[in-house]
Amino acid sequence: MECEKVADEALQGDKLDVLYGEADSAARSRVGAHLELCGACREELQALRGLRRDLGRWRLPLARPSFTPRGFVVPHWLAAAALVLLAMGATLGVSGYLSLRRALASQEARASLLEQRQRESLGAIEASLTRTPGSATAAQALVARFEAGLDERLKFSEQQQAERLDRHFASWQERAEVRRRVDMAQVAASLSYLDGRHGEQLARTNELMGYVLQASEKR
Amino acid sequence: MGRSDEELVGACQAGEASAFDLLVGRWEDRIRGAAYRFLGSEDEARDVAQEAFLKAYRGLSGFKQEARFSSWLYQIATNLCRDRLRRRKTRPQVSLEALEETGPVIVEMRPGAHERLLERDLAEAVRRAIHSLPEEQREVVILKEYQELTFLEIAQALDVPISTVKTRLYRGLVQLRLRLETEGVRGSAALPVPAR
Numbered sequence: 001m002e003c004e005k006v007a008d009e010a011l012q013g014d015k016l017d018v019l020y021g022e023a024d025s026a027a028r029s030r031v032g033a034h035l036e037l038c039g040a041c042r043e044e045l046q047a048l049r050g051l052r053r054d055l056g057r058w059r060l061p062l063a064r065p066s067f068t069p070r071g072f073v074v075p076h077w078l079a080a081a082a083l084v085l086l087a088m089g090a091t092l093g094v095s096g097y098l099s100l101r102r103a104l105a106s107q108e109a110r111a112s113l114l115e116q117r118q119r120e121s122l123g124a125i126e127a128s129l130t131r132t133p134g135s136a137t138a139a140q141a142l143v144a145r146f147e148a149g150l151d152e153r154l155k156f157s158e159q160q161q162a163e164r165l166d167r168h169f170a171s172w173q174e175r176a177e178v179r180r181r182v183d184m185a186q187v188a189a190s191l192s193y194l195d196g197r198h199g200e201q202l203a204r205t206n207e208l209m210g211y212v213l214q215a216s217e218k219r
Numbered sequence: 220m221g222r223s224d225e226e227l228v229g230a231c232q233a234g235e236a237s238a239f240d241l242l243v244g245r246w247e248d249r250i251r252g253a254a255y256r257f258l259g260s261e262d263e264a265r266d267v268a269q270e271a272f273l274k275a276y277r278g279l280s281g282f283k284q285e286a287r288f289s290s291w292l293y294q295i296a297t298n299l300c301r302d303r304l305r306r307r308k309t310r311p312q313v314s315l316e317a318l319e320e321t322g323p324v325i326v327e328m329r330p331g332a333h334e335r336l337l338e339r340d341l342a343e344a345v346r347r348a349i350h351s352l353p354e355e356q357r358e359v360v361i362l363k364e365y366q367e368l369t370f371l372e373i374a375q376a377l378d379v380p381i382s383t384v385k386t387r388l389y390r391g392l393v394q395l396r397l398r399l400e401t402e403g404v405r406g407s408a409a410l411p412v413p414a415r
Contacts, residue, residue: 009385013382
């Protein structure tokens with residue numbers, strides 16, 4: 001028994017859609033209508049469902065973690081070479097570590113000895129300082145005496161300068177007074193010269209000169 | 220709710236490298252499973268899965284998301300499997316796993332051992348039947364039956380029309396039924412051989 005529409009690819013496609021649950025309602029209707037009339041296709045669909053159950057018997061072995069995220073594919077030969085290198089590195093690493101330990105121990109001993117010597121030198125310096133306790137006090141007293149002498153010298157100098165200024169000021173006042181008297185005498189002589197020529201003008205001039213003299217005396 | 224593949228791909232393309240870890244975690248088992256069914260070797264399947272993710276990671280910047288990420292990933296893995304199968308033809312090899320599966324089996328007959336033996340024989344018959352299919356049919360059967368991809372996803376992964384996918388699948392199923400019948404597996408009724 002064979003389906004009359006076995007060459008109908010669309011119908012065969014619809015049957016597969018139905019078999020795998022991907023058919024829309026239209027495809028289901030078309031297949032359903034065909035299956036009502038076609039015994040061959042009914043048997044075929046039933047057989048395919050049984051086949052799918054059989055195919056489900058082939059299961060995967062238990063999965064092992066495989067992919068290293070963002071890693072790279074490591075060939076077997078490369079992995080073996082890496083293991084050999086790792087073993088060599090480990091051997092060299094152990095011997096190197098022991099050698100390094102010995103070198104570090106020796107260096108540590110030398111550093112310890114040097115530190116001990118430095119501590120001794122420091123102790124000697126501290127002891128020498130503690131044996132002369134008055135030295136600092138004497139220096140302070142010397143500085144105090146020096147400062148006192150300096151102050152005394154400064155005060156003396158200031159006093160001398162003040163006295164010298166006073167003398168200079170007094171001399172300047174004396175010379176100014178002499179000069180003022182000379183000037184007034186010359187003015188008086190000039191006034192006497194003009195005395196008989198202008199009577200009223202002379203009286204006026206004398207009056208003005210009186211003011212000038214008063215003003216000069218005030219200054 | 221976790222991010223979709225498309226969101227994770229977008230995040231990867233934007234520089235969030237950790238998003239790719241999520242994609243790997245989501246698809247690693249399925250890609251490795253498909254590769255195992257294509258190649259029949261667990262070690263090779265693991266290598267293929269690694270290579271597939273590596274290729275995907277490197278090519279992610281150029282992935283335009285016109286197809287689903289899973290389809291693209293299956294396409295990469297399928298091509299890698301094809302390459303390995305071609306190399307096998309030029310350099311025939313026998314895997315230890317194949318020897319183990321086809322070699323003599325000594326089973327202690329404890330309770331249930333007989334059933335387990337039958338189950339194992341049936342599984343082995345299915346495996347042999349699938350591997351006897353032409354490569355094009357085998358790919359479609361595996362992607363549909365075991366990876367449960369839709370017809371559209373398979374079409375994208377194999378870069379063929381959906382109608383081609385269905386034709387290859389139908390022919391593959393028919394061949395499988397015939398092969399299993401000759402092996403003595405009687406899980407279903409006989410199928411007619413379709414007209415070519």
